[in-house]
Amino acid sequence: MRGLRxxxxxxxxxxxxxxxxxxxxxxxxxxxxxQLPLFAxxxxxxxxxxxLLSLVFAITYGATAAxxxxxxxxxxxxxxxxxxxxxxxxxxxxxVFFVVTFQGSPVGIELAVIFLIFTSMAWNMxxxxxxxxxxxxxxxxxxxxxxxLRGMLRFRxxxxxxxxxxxxxxxxxxxxxxxxxLVASETFTAFGGTYTRPGLGSFIxxxxxAGDATGIALGxxxxxxxxxxxxxxxxxxxxxxxxxxxxxxxxxxxxRVPSPYERFRWLPRFPRLRRxxxxxxxxxxTRYRRASVRLDRTYSAHPKVLRDIRFLDLAMFAVILLLxxxxxxxxxxxxxxxxLPPAAAELPRAAASSFVRLALAYAIALAWTIPLAAWIGxxxxxxxxxxxxxxxxxxLPATALLPIIVGFAILVTASLGPAAExxxxxxxxxxxxxxxxxxxxxxxxxxPDDLNEAARxxxLRGRAYWRRVLLPGMVPSLLTGSITxxxxxxxxxxxxxxxxxxxxxxxxxxxxxxxxxxTFNKPLPDNEMILLTILTMIVIVLAMNKLxxxxxYKRASVKYRVEV
Amino acid sequence: xxxxxxxxxxxxPVKDFHSMAKVSVGQILGLVEAVxxxxxxxxxxxxxxxxxxxxxxxxxxxxxxxxxxxVTIEDGDIRITELSRKLLTANVRERKRIVREIIDDMPxxxxxxxxxxxSGAPLGRQQxxxxxxxxxxxxxxxxxxxxxxxxxxxxxxxxxDSGSEQxxxxxxxx
Amino acid sequence: xxxSLLEVKDVLKSYFENGKEFKVLDLIRFELAERDFVCxxxxxxxxxSTLLRIIVGLEPPTSGQVLFEGSPIRADNPQVAMVFQSFAxxxxxxxxxxxxxxxxxxxxxxxxxxxxxRKFIDAVGLTGFENAFxxxxxxxxxxxxxxxxxLAIEPLLLCMDEPFSSLDPLTAQNLRDEILxxxxxxxxxxxxxxxxxxxxEEAVYLADRVIVxxxxxxxxxxxxxIDLPRPRNRKEPEFYGWVDEIYSLIV
Numbered sequence: 001m002r003g004l005r006x007x008x009x010x011x012x013x014x015x016x017x018x019x020x021x022x023x024x025x026x027x028x029x030x031x032x033x034x035q036l037p038l039f040a041x042x043x044x045x046x047x048x049x050x051x052l053l054s055l056v057f058a059i060t061y062g063a064t065a066a067x068x069x070x071x072x073x074x075x076x077x078x079x080x081x082x083x084x085x086x087x088x089x090x091x092x093x094x095x096v097f098f099v100v101t102f103q104g105s106p107v108g109i110e111l112a113v114i115f116l117i118f119t120s121m122a123w124n125m126x127x128x129x130x131x132x133x134x135x136x137x138x139x140x141x142x143x144x145x146x147x148x149l150r151g152m153l154r155f156r157x158x159x160x161x162x163x164x165x166x167x168x169x170x171x172x173x174x175x176x177x178x179x180x181x182l183v184a185s186e187t188f189t190a191f192g193g194t195y196t197r198p199g200l201g202s203f204i205x206x207x208x209x210a211g212d213a214t215g216i217a218l219g220x221x222x223x224x225x226x227x228x229x230x231x232x233x234x235x236x237x238x239x240x241x242x243x244x245x246x247x248x249x250x251x252x253x254x255x256r257v258p259s260p261y262e263r264f265r266w267l268p269r270f271p272r273l274r275r276x277x278x279x280x281x282x283x284x285x286t287r288y289r290r291a292s293v294r295l296d297r298t299y300s301a302h303p304k305v306l307r308d309i310r311f312l313d314l315a316m317f318a319v320i321l322l323l324x325x326x327x328x329x330x331x332x333x334x335x336x337x338x339x340l341p342p343a344a345a346e347l348p349r350a351a352a353s354s355f356v357r358l359a360l361a362y363a364i365a366l367a368w369t370i371p372l373a374a375w376i377g378x379x380x381x382x383x384x385x386x387x388x389x390x391x392x393x394x395x396l397p398a399t400a401l402l403p404i405i406v407g408f409a410i411l412v413t414a415s416l417g418p419a420a421e422x423x424x425x426x427x428x429x430x431x432x433x434x435x436x437x438x439x440x441x442x443x444x445x446x447x448p449d450d451l452n453e454a455a456r457x458x459x460l461r462g463r464a465y466w467r468r469v470l471l472p473g474m475v476p477s478l479l480t481g482s483i484t485x486x487x488x489x490x491x492x493x494x495x496x497x498x499x500x501x502x503x504x505x506x507x508x509x510x511x512x513x514x515x516x517x518x519t520f521n522k523p524l525p526d527n528e529m530i531l532l533t534i535l536t537m538i539v540i541v542l543a544m545n546k547l548x549x550x551x552x553y554k555r556a557s558v559k560y561r562v563e564v
Numbered sequence: 565x566x567x568x569x570x571x572x573x574x575x576x577p578v579k580d581f582h583s584m585a586k587v588s589v590g591q592i593l594g595l596v597e598a599v600x601x602x603x604x605x606x607x608x609x610x611x612x613x614x615x616x617x618x619x620x621x622x623x624x625x626x627x628x629x630x631x632x633x634x635v636t637i638e639d640g641d642i643r644i645t646e647l648s649r650k651l652l653t654a655n656v657r658e659r660k661r662i663v664r665e666i667i668d669d670m671p672x673x674x675x676x677x678x679x680x681x682x683s684g685a686p687l688g689r690q691q692x693x694x695x696x697x698x699x700x701x702x703x704x705x706x707x708x709x710x711x712x713x714x715x716x717x718x719x720x721x722x723x724x725d726s727g728s729e730q731x732x733x734x735x736x737x738x
Numbered sequence: 739x740x741x742s743l744l745e746v747k748d749v750l751k752s753y754f755e756n757g758k759e760f761k762v763l764d765l766i767r768f769e770l771a772e773r774d775f776v777c778x779x780x781x782x783x784x785x786x787s788t789l790l791r792i793i794v795g796l797e798p799p800t801s802g803q804v805l806f807e808g809s810p811i812r813a814d815n816p817q818v819a820m821v822f823q824s825f826a827x828x829x830x831x832x833x834x835x836x837x838x839x840x841x842x843x844x845x846x847x848x849x850x851x852x853x854x855x856r857k858f859i860d861a862v863g864l865t866g867f868e869n870a871f872x873x874x875x876x877x878x879x880x881x882x883x884x885x886x887x888x889l890a891i892e893p894l895l896l897c898m899d900e901p902f903s904s905l906d907p908l909t910a911q912n913l914r915d916e917i918l919x920x921x922x923x924x925x926x927x928x929x930x931x932x933x934x935x936x937x938x939e940e941a942v943y944l945a946d947r948v949i950v951x952x953x954x955x956x957x958x959x960x961x962x963x964i965d966l967p968r969p970r971n972r973k974e975p976e977f978y979g980w981v982d983e984i985y986s987l988i989v
Contacts, residue, residue, distance in 0.1 A: 139826035148814035148843035590878030594908025717866035
């Protein structure tokens with residue numbers, strides 16, 4: 001033990017000496033190194049704010065949609081559209097709003113960044129809450145009702161715990177989504193100026209602009225470290241913890257003492273703080289409960305009053321619905337009745353070329369992920385050594401790799417036009433491929449051992465094995481992965497088709513490019529074109545989801561589901 | 565006094581407690597009731613038909629009931645013991661006391677009591693599983709631990725908190 | 739005359755689908771008095787579970803009325819408690835917290851809650867499992883938690899919806915006997931039990947009175963007083979006489 005400690009001390013001394021030497025010889029790099037932890041804190045704080053906002057939104061929105069059937073009629077389609085909108089499409093609107101409201105102060109820009117991250121996190125979480133609340137077992141609902149659980153008590157004891165597994169699962173997805181947009185939004189060019197908020201994303205972008213290779217590497221390294229650290233000390237333990245909120249599917253007679261939630265135990269529980277808080281909140285809660293019980297009792301004796309209240313409620317809902325619909329119809333009508341801007345003529349061609357680009361990236365992603373997933377999924381050794389490496393690689397948002405990808409493209413093609421094409425496809429590829437890979441690995445792992453053994457005992461190998469066992473087994477997870485991957489691909493368009501930081505900015509024709517120039521290239525954003533471009537994207541994404549992915553998914557889940 | 569005879573004959577290694585891992589209290593009591601209902605003696609096939617459970621499922625329950633000294637099995641005939649008759653006429657509380665008296669001097673329990681007494685503090689799950697693994701092998705240790713917690717809780721011999729994974733020995737009440 | 743504990747008055751339930759009416763229950767009428775243990779028995783699809791949901795106020799009848807102590811029933815009536823086939827335990831709450839559920843909803847302060855929960859946990863033989871989560875329990879123990887949770891609110895009427903059909907036969911028989919033990923103690927709640935089951939044997943084994951429903955729509959075929967002395971032995975000819983009689987009524 002002493003020997004080890006002694007050696008560690010020597011190592012530490014060497015590290016300090018090296019650090020001093022670096023600081024003397026490379027002052028810029030040293031300055032960066034000092035700044036980086038601070039930037040990491042800034043970026044993480046933004047993520048946390050956006051996440052908390054998403055959490056509050058998801059719970060209120062999901063719970064309202066789940067409990068109020070009438071509201072759900074409009075709330076769900078809205079959520080569906082919001083989820084399908086390429087999220088960066090929100091950015092121009094948010095930017096204008098926040099910058100104008102705060103008169104260009106950094107607070108406004110900070111809020112715009114947080115809002116953008118929020119828009120990349122909130123929707124799937126809200127869906128998660130809605131889904132869990134609508135799938136609470138009937139008997140559990142009945143038990144809650146017959147034992148008189150109401151209001152806050154019902155929420156605390158039934159609704160919130162029931163939502164936790166899906167909420168945590170979606171939080172993990174949202175969080176990694178958030179990094180992508182954090183990097184994209186910390187630096188942006190608009191209204192003829194460049195706005196930068198200090199953070200890891202802007203650090204990487206700036207290093208890319210300056211052609212500072214060590215800076216890029218440092219930035220990406222720190223980002224990866226932060227992402228992975230949060231993953232291991234927050235999200236994984238949370239995932240394990242959330243398991244205890246899962247509904248039991250089958251009752252088995254043999255009792256089972258659950259195994260460890262060890263990883264979660266480090267989290268502080270603040271018993272005293274909690275007690276004080278509850279002690280001070282208790283009187284209020286009690287008073288509220290008494291009041292609501294009294295109210296119920298009064299009304300239950302007067303069914304007519306109760307009916308009147310319900311009628312009033314219905315009337316108010318109808319009025320609001322009418323207002324929303326009318327406003328929407330008017331807005332759309334005005335947009336299409338006025339003469340379309342000349343740039344609108346480019347929309348079909350732009351949509352086509354964006355689509356082709358994504359399809360190309362998708363094909364490349366499939367070409368390498370399917371064989372790799374088939375290998376990793378079946379080889380314990382491959383999964384042990386390769387999975388951690390892949391997880392580190394996947395933890396890096398594609399936006400952070402932007403400087404490297406663009407640099408690589410320029411290096412390979414040696415001219416700006418083709419380089420822009422190559423980098424656009426590469427960025428799309430990096431945004432899409434991980435979703436496919438990890439879903440496919442899970443799919444291969446889910447193929448039951450019995451099936452594999454049966455295949456082997458019947459002598460299925462080589463191509464026949466692929467065709468009869470592996471590929472069919474992958475189909476459902478391939479579809480799940482594809483839906484997510486394409487969603488990510490559409491989002492990536494906006495950062496991939498136009499890179500405003502280089503001069504002259506490399507660009508390719510496409511929807512992302514149109515949106516970018518409509519937003520940033522003029523002293524004032526071209527609202528009509530922004531709206532039209534986003535609308536085009538929404539239509540394509542929704543059409544693909546409804547007409548391609550969902551029917552395929554439905555068929556696959558019947559045909560290829562493996563009964564366990 | 566057949567139960568004293570059983571007690572003497574139960575020089576069982578810790579390992580046999582493993583048979584308790586697959587059954588619940590209710591199943592064992594249900595079995596005793598079922599045998600009693602047909603007169604206190606029946607062959608396994610009759611009981612199997614009577615309670616609509618095949619021998620696969622009934623087997624572990626029979627083994628555990630025999631292990632506890634509640635039935636004797638000879639040539640496929642199941643006979644309930646004096647101890648069972650006491651159990652049958654007892655109420656819920658008395659039943660727990662009877663089960664406690666049966667299991668509290670079983671080697672697996674004595675091991676845990678011993679550990680708790682010498683450490684003077686709650687026992688961690690891992691610690692107990694490790695100690696059990698030394699005796700029954702690591703692949704059965706988890707099962708035996710689960711059975712220990714389940715039966716120990718029922719007999720009010722142990723307290724277990726699955727959150728902190730801490731096992732404490734309860735002070736026996738009379 | 740005092741009103742009876744529960745009056746089910748001409749309850750009728752229909753569902754409407756594509757403008758067509760599907761009758762589930764047709765003119766169900768019976769009463770429950772104190773110290774009544776009544777089983778409603780019928781083949782699957784006779785709407786007996788729906789009937790129970792209507793009786794405890796979880797669903798409204800299409801026509802007819804359910805009166806509890808002379809006034810219309812309400813779902814959160816603290817005088818009526820329910821035990822479920824699937825146990826309906828909250829997986830994230832411990833045994834004690836599950837048992838305290840109804841008490842918490844009534845706003846009883848923690849100390850009073852704990853004492854009451856402890857009493858009924860002990861009554862059903864779960865002492866030792868207070869801080870266990872449902873997943874750590876065997877099926878029989880889970881249903882005991884369901885039972886303790888129902889008894890803890892000290893109801894006048896206990897309703898049970900197929901409480902033994904998720905259990906294996908041995909565990910079920912053991913639990914039946916223990917429920918009869920509890921029922922034999924007049925100091926413990928409830929004052930009356932209403933149970934729904936598809937098992938004729940179970941109904942004859944447990945009930946003082948059996949209400950027999952026909953299938954699709956559920957109609958009352960008979961109401962029989964089972965006058966066998968307790969404890970009942972399922973091997974005796976009198977027992978089988980009752981079982982056969984009810985069986986012939988349903989088929």
